Amino acid sequence: MPIRKTPISTFTSASAVLSALTPKTIFTPASxxxxxxxxxxxxxxxxxxxxxxxxxxxxxxxPAAITDGVVVSTCAISPSTSTTGFSxxxxxxxFVPAGYGLYFINNIASAATSIDVSWSVA
Numbered sequence: 001m002p003i004r005k006t007p008i009s010t011f012t013s014a015s016a017v018l019s020a021l022t023p024k025t026i027f028t029p030a031s032x033x034x035x036x037x038x039x040x041x042x043x044x045x046x047x048x049x050x051x052x053x054x055x056x057x058x059x060x061x062x063p064a065a066i067t068d069g070v071v072v073s074t075c076a077i078s079p080s081t082s083t084t085g086f087s088x089x090x091x092x093x094x095f096v097p098a099g100y101g102l103y104f105i106n107n108i109a110s111a112a113t114s115i116d117v118s119w120s121v122a
Contacts, residue, residue, distance in 0.1 A: 013115045020109045023062050026102040026117050035098045035122035041090030045113035046083045052108025056090050058100045066107045
């Protein structure tokens, strides 16, 4: 069994309010010159009012919509009467090729979003 590399970089953003269609950059395509191995990544957000969705995406430039780039996460919804919680998880052991960045983007403003991602350079 191969030994996994230890994550050497992390991104953490706690309880940030995110505007609709404004991507949160985890790492840029320019900084990814050799490829990146993502070990773990998740986000949890609260949405007040209207229903929306969000994704982690890989793309060669910052996405302008949630349909830009390749979606690399799953989403689970926890509805309630006042706020709805969304849990997003990056697919395990994801390889992001050189020249691609990783972003988190939603199509509706969030009341609070926490994001955690760990990776290592390939």
